[in-house]
Amino acid sequence: MLENIYDRVNDYTQVHISLASPNDIRSWSFGEVKKPETINYRTYRPEKDGLFCERIFGPERDWECACGKFKGTKHKGIICDRCGVKVTHSRVRRKRMGHINLAAPVAHIWFFKAMPSRLGALLDIKTASLEKVVYFQDYIVVDPGDTPLKEKQ
Incomplete structure (x- = not known):
């Protein structure tokens, strides 16, 4: 039978909270944010190396790179040679982190x-x-x- 996620709450005996070191943060990061821009006002697409960059945080659309060269699940996991975006689902944008030096x-x-x-x-x-x-x-x-x-x- 499937285990309910709420049943596993009691499996933990302790929780440890600590500050992350700069090296930890860089290891979690998928890239450096270099520009303060978010979205291009003409194209409504994320700016490259900006706060919403698709190369760092993942594609805006499912299974499609930023430039449109690779579309569909048949290209799953490929990193586009033009734009540098990995072809995957857009949900990764909620999980990925970037860093600022x-x-x-x-x-x-x-x-x-x-x-x-x-x-x-x-x-x-x-x-x-x-x-x-x-x-x-x-x-x-x-x-x-x-x-x-x-x-x-």
Whole structure:
């Protein structure tokens, strides 16, 4: 007899939640988003290397590449040599991730604005000081070395 998906909920004894490292995120990614554009205003198609790119996130239409060279399930799994889109069903767009390479590291607002500040508690820094560092208004000495500066100054 078929097992109901809700019956399997009790099979788990624990749930582990952790932050993803940059290497983990890149390994999950299907490509880098390089442009802020979403859809071309003339063609109403996703912009290449944009936030809705078909090469990164998958085809917009089932079993069809972006340029239309390959159509139908007979070309299943083929990567188009013109547009670089893999011929598959469009549902993969809901599951695939892309990534953005940033010039400087960033902190998500939830980690330093939430009360109590998780990042502030972890680093043992007041929220006001941490906010200045996050917004590049101030800095923190991590390793004073041979200078007269003190750590966390």
